[in-house]
Amino acid sequence: MRIKGNIAIDGPAGAGKSTVAKLIAQRLGYVYVDTGAMYRALTWKALERGISPQDEEGLLCLLRKIDYRQEFNPDGSIRVYWGDKDITRLIRGEKVTENVSTVAQHPRVRQALVGLQREMARTDRVVMDGRDIGTNVLPDAPYKFFLTASLEERAKRRYLELLSQGEKVTLEEVKRDIARRDERDSQRPVAPLKPAADAVIVDTTHMNPEEVVDFMLEKIKERSLKARD
Ligand code: DC
DSSP: OOOOSOEEEEOSTTSSHHHHHHHHHHHHTOEEEEHHHHHHHHHHHHHHHTOOTTOHHHHHHHHHTOOEEEEEOTTSOEEEEETTEEOTTGGGSHHHHHHHHHHTTOHHHHHHHHHHHHHHHHHSOEEEEESSIIIIIOTTOSEEEEEEOOHHHHHHHHHHHHHHTTOOOOHHHHHHHHHHHHHHHHHOSSSOSOOOTTOEEEEOTTOOHHHHHHHHHHHHHHHHHHHHO
């Protein structure tokens, strides 16, 4: 399928955004950009330097020297670097996960990261996932999706993923963390988590990733044909 334009995917934690975004990017020859990884990388750096996630000035200082890179590989994997250091696994740690939505609440931190995200979308054709891509980062993207699933299902998926990575967590802990982040991400005054008016909403609770991808590709095809009329 030959299509033009970027693809925006938003939704709460554990809705399956990154899994399907990677598959769609592979199928269409696009670059996958994980914007959550950027907020996580900054959170990781702040914790490493002893800067509080509440300290917007301290975070902005780090951002001035940000040396961040994402690599999307043909096998569908993504690697994240700060300078030469591979931080792919480090940014998924418990401490980072606990603090990332506090870091993501600061307006000027968001402004700086959104600038980088728009730059990435200018240089490549991207499938970008996050919380505010369709509403704020790429409001003109021709293809927008908002993925949701029940809290139970999202917690279960995240729990199984963490277990497979050898993390020691309980389902209850994961559920509590996701509920807390949902609350913070959707209540914050700046660019809260919410669907764009023109986004296609996909409830993935009873769907596997292939079904979600097929459904989304079908929608992309429909919209691209309509745009040509
Ligand atoms: O997608 P994730 O769980 O890796 O995202 C981590 C956090 O980053 C999430 O709790 C909210 C924040 N985030 C955001 O505010 N805006 C984005 N575009 C992406 C993530």
